[in-house]
Amino acid sequence: MNVELKGIGNSSKSAISMRHMTKKRLLGKIAGKTVMWCILLFFLFYTLFPMIWLVISSFKTNVELFDNPFSLPKVWQFQNYKNAFQVSGLAVLFRNSIVISLCATAFNLFVASMAGFVLARQRFKLREAIFVLLISGILIPVNALMVPYYKIITQIKLYDSIFALILTYGAMGLPISVFLVRGFMKTIPWELEESATIDGCNFYQRFFKIILPLSKTGLITAGTFQFLLSWNEFIYAMLLTSSTSSRTIQLGIRYFSNQFTTDYTSMYAAIVISIIPSLTGYVLFQEQIISGLTSGAVKG
Amino acid sequence: MSKKVVLGMFAVVLVLTLLFSLTACGEKKVPAPDEAKQTEPSQKEVVINFPSIWVGKDSKANVFGSFVKEFNEKNAGKIKVVVEEMADYQAYRDKMKTNIAAGTVPDVFSFNNAKDSVLYYKSGNLMDLTPHMNGGWKEDFIADALKEVTYQDKIMAMPYEFAVTPLMYNKRLLDKAGVAEFPKTMDAFIEMAEKLKGQGVMAASQMTGENGWFSMLWYSHLLVAHGGPDVFDRGLDDPAFLEAAKSLKKLFQYTTGDAVGAGAAVAGGHFLSEKTAILVNGPWFIGRIEKEAAEGMYEQVNVAPAPTVAGGKGKQGYYVGFIQSSLAAAKQKDKAKEDAVAAFFKYISTPENVKRLSLDSGSLFVIKFKTDENDKMSHIQKQMIEQSSSAPSITKHFNAAMDTAVVTEFPQALSGMILGEFTPEQFVEQLKQKAAQ
Numbered sequence: 001m002n003v004e005l006k007g008i009g010n011s012s013k014s015a016i017s018m019r020h021m022t023k024k025r026l027l028g029k030i031a032g033k034t035v036m037w038c039i040l041l042f043f044l045f046y047t048l049f050p051m052i053w054l055v056i057s058s059f060k061t062n063v064e065l066f067d068n069p070f071s072l073p074k075v076w077q078f079q080n081y082k083n084a085f086q087v088s089g090l091a092v093l094f095r096n097s098i099v100i101s102l103c104a105t106a107f108n109l110f111v112a113s114m115a116g117f118v119l120a121r122q123r124f125k126l127r128e129a130i131f132v133l134l135i136s137g138i139l140i141p142v143n144a145l146m147v148p149y150y151k152i153i154t155q156i157k158l159y160d161s162i163f164a165l166i167l168t169y170g171a172m173g174l175p176i177s178v179f180l181v182r183g184f185m186k187t188i189p190w191e192l193e194e195s196a197t198i199d200g201c202n203f204y205q206r207f208f209k210i211i212l213p214l215s216k217t218g219l220i221t222a223g224t225f226q227f228l229l230s231w232n233e234f235i236y237a238m239l240l241t242s243s244t245s246s247r248t249i250q251l252g253i254r255y256f257s258n259q260f261t262t263d264y265t266s267m268y269a270a271i272v273i274s275i276i277p278s279l280t281g282y283v284l285f286q287e288q289i290i291s292g293l294t295s296g297a298v299k300g
Numbered sequence: 301m302s303k304k305v306v307l308g309m310f311a312v313v314l315v316l317t318l319l320f321s322l323t324a325c326g327e328k329k330v331p332a333p334d335e336a337k338q339t340e341p342s343q344k345e346v347v348i349n350f351p352s353i354w355v356g357k358d359s360k361a362n363v364f365g366s367f368v369k370e371f372n373e374k375n376a377g378k379i380k381v382v383v384e385e386m387a388d389y390q391a392y393r394d395k396m397k398t399n400i401a402a403g404t405v406p407d408v409f410s411f412n413n414a415k416d417s418v419l420y421y422k423s424g425n426l427m428d429l430t431p432h433m434n435g436g437w438k439e440d441f442i443a444d445a446l447k448e449v450t451y452q453d454k455i456m457a458m459p460y461e462f463a464v465t466p467l468m469y470n471k472r473l474l475d476k477a478g479v480a481e482f483p484k485t486m487d488a489f490i491e492m493a494e495k496l497k498g499q500g501v502m503a504a505s506q507m508t509g510e511n512g513w514f515s516m517l518w519y520s521h522l523l524v525a526h527g528g529p530d531v532f533d534r535g536l537d538d539p540a541f542l543e544a545a546k547s548l549k550k551l552f553q554y555t556t557g558d559a560v561g562a563g564a565a566v567a568g569g570h571f572l573s574e575k576t577a578i579l580v581n582g583p584w585f586i587g588r589i590e591k592e593a594a595e596g597m598y599e600q601v602n603v604a605p606a607p608t609v610a611g612g613k614g615k616q617g618y619y620v621g622f623i624q625s626s627l628a629a630a631k632q633k634d635k636a637k638e639d640a641v642a643a644f645f646k647y648i649s650t651p652e653n654v655k656r657l658s659l660d661s662g663s664l665f666v667i668k669f670k671t672d673e674n675d676k677m678s679h680i681q682k683q684m685i686e687q688s689s690s691a692p693s694i695t696k697h698f699n700a701a702m703d704t705a706v707v708t709e710f711p712q713a714l715s716g717m718i719l720g721e722f723t724p725e726q727f728v729e730q731l732k733q734k735a736a737q
């Protein structure tokens with residue numbers, strides 16, 4: 001009886017200790033998950049807070065904004081969004097930005113992919129020197145090129161046209177795009193190209209049929225950077241255009257900032273509108289962008 | 301999301317945007333500055349390209365826009381002014397500098413009369429307005445205004461907007477603190493600041509962010525108070541620069557905690573929301589007080605000259621004022637175009653038009669005009685005009701008197717002084733070093 005009791009006692013003890021351990025583990029797991037969620041929520045809040053603040057502020061009056069920057073609006077000012085469209089002609093500028101950014105990205109990738117292919121896959125003298133020369137453009141501040149760009153664009157009669165910005169942005173982004181695309185193309189196994197050559201592929205076929213499709217992820221990464229550059233650029237948009245028909249949304253945002261006064265809340269409304277395409281692009285291409293960033297395109 | 305869907309969406313967006321781009325390309329565009337200048341034959345309609353900052357939400361935008369419209373209607377088929385809208389002033393300055401560096405000056409453009417303006421005059425690319433001014437036009441301008449834009453005996457620009465920057469104070473807050481009259485001396489001012497502090501209100505808005513505008517204006521006032529109206533003629537070695545720095549440092553004890561690093565929007569916002577009782581700024585701020593200040597505050601805002609200091613050379617009632625903006629034109633080979641530009645300048649500077657612009661925007665101008673009782677003028681603007689008319693001296697502000705390097709250094713050096721990194725002596729030394737460069 002005693003033995004039985006003892007046995008029962010032991011098993012119940014071990015059951016209790018197992019339960020205790022399970023409980024402990026469970027508690028540990030819960031604690032671990034709580035910490036993880038706390039950290040995740042902190043970073044989520046940290047990342048989203050400026051955006052939420054911007055959206056809420058875009059519905060306030062300027063007086064409310066200065067009086068208490070973190071309060072909710074007493075009356076939601078949809079008028080700010082109306083102002084954004086009416087005062088600065090945001091609709092046309094928005095359309096121009098989309099056209100310019102997409103075309104500049106296409107132009108940039110077209111050139112960068114060809115340059116990247118030659119610099120990554122062909123062996124010739126001065127290859128590295130040409131590459132260094134090309135990417136050294138990354139180190140040149142954009143302001144330093146204002147006068148030459150302005151002169152070139154006016155000389156070729158493209159002043160105040162969307163083509164002025166397409167060409168300029170496409171060229172400005174080339175150093176970084178060539179750097180990214182070449183880095184990605186270098187990671188593609190040589191055997192693939194050699195097999196293609198054995199199968200009869202010529203130079204162009206190797207580029208268009210083998211290397212270019214395999215570099216898609218790298219191209220999307222470079223394209224994302226280029227699109228963001230074109231979308232957010234302000235200095236050259238201001239310098240090379242003079243009418244609404246060729247200006248971009250960044251100039252529209254600044255339309256609310258005058259010599260002595262700034263209508264911040266209408267400007268915030270314009271900023272919120274301007275963010276939409278970048279967000280949409282990211283949602284559409286997030287898989288490619290993330291895999292491009294993590295699989296070699298930016299590893300050099 | 302499947303690959304096909306993504307590619308499909310991308311293709312649709314691309315096609316749509318290309319279609320849009322074709323529409324955009326078909327729209328009429330403004331000619332490049334030099335293009336407009338060189339290709340328009342005189343017998344055809346003369347096109348004047350005018351990049352303007354008085355657009356968008358600028359207080360002068362409405363009336364100035366009407367001027368352009370009226371002028372174009374009046375000269376239909378002969379002259380056409382095409383406005384290039386550029387609301388952002390810093391961007392505008394950058395573009396004008398680039399234009400001039402590239403040798404393509406716009407037909408008409410505006411600039412503020414900082415010391416660097418002489419570079420524009422020296423460039424040799426500006427139209428000489430002297431022959432046009434000699435026809436009696438110059439009589440419309442207030443005394444000495446044309447001196448500011450005269451270089452080697454030639455009138456190189458048309459002075460236009462004038463500004464004074466007195467102390468705007470909130471009488472309601474002063475009454476609450478038991479201050480019956482606005483202080484005339486610095487000692488009385490500090491006494492008032494203490495009383496206001498007791499009520500939870502800071503005396504004055506200060507800022508060291510951006511170009512430190514409000515604090516720079518305070519420094520300008522204090523410089524005149526200590527060194528007199530000719531203080532800038534004596535340069536940074538004058539003891540007034542150090543004394544004014546000491547006074548300014550003291551004033552920062554009576555401002556908001558965010559003054560170091562604050563921009564004009566934040567510092568101006570404190571005045572509008574009654575966190576501070578005094579703001580030093582120009583007439584362009586009147587519209588904001590009227591529209592954005594706390595309820596009932598606009599009627600309570602008055603202006604006063606800055607206080608004097610014991611032993612200082614500045615006389616009671618002194619003002620800080622300056623030509624805020626001038627208009628210049630590109631040198632023209634075509635006489636018809638030169639005359640067209642002069643005609644446009646004359647139109648926007650007639651006393652009747654300037655009066656319209658001044659009454660609507662609250663801004664002041666260097667062109668003389670008369671007002672009568674029926675004219676609706678802001679009481680703040682009226683006080684500014686009256687006080688500046690009877691001021692013993694009107695001196696330009698620090699930024700207008702100093703080189704760009706010194707102006708750029710001012711906010712950084714001021715931040716350092718307020719944070720205790722520099723003494724007032726070191727603050728002045730910082731400015732001197734920049735001036736020497």
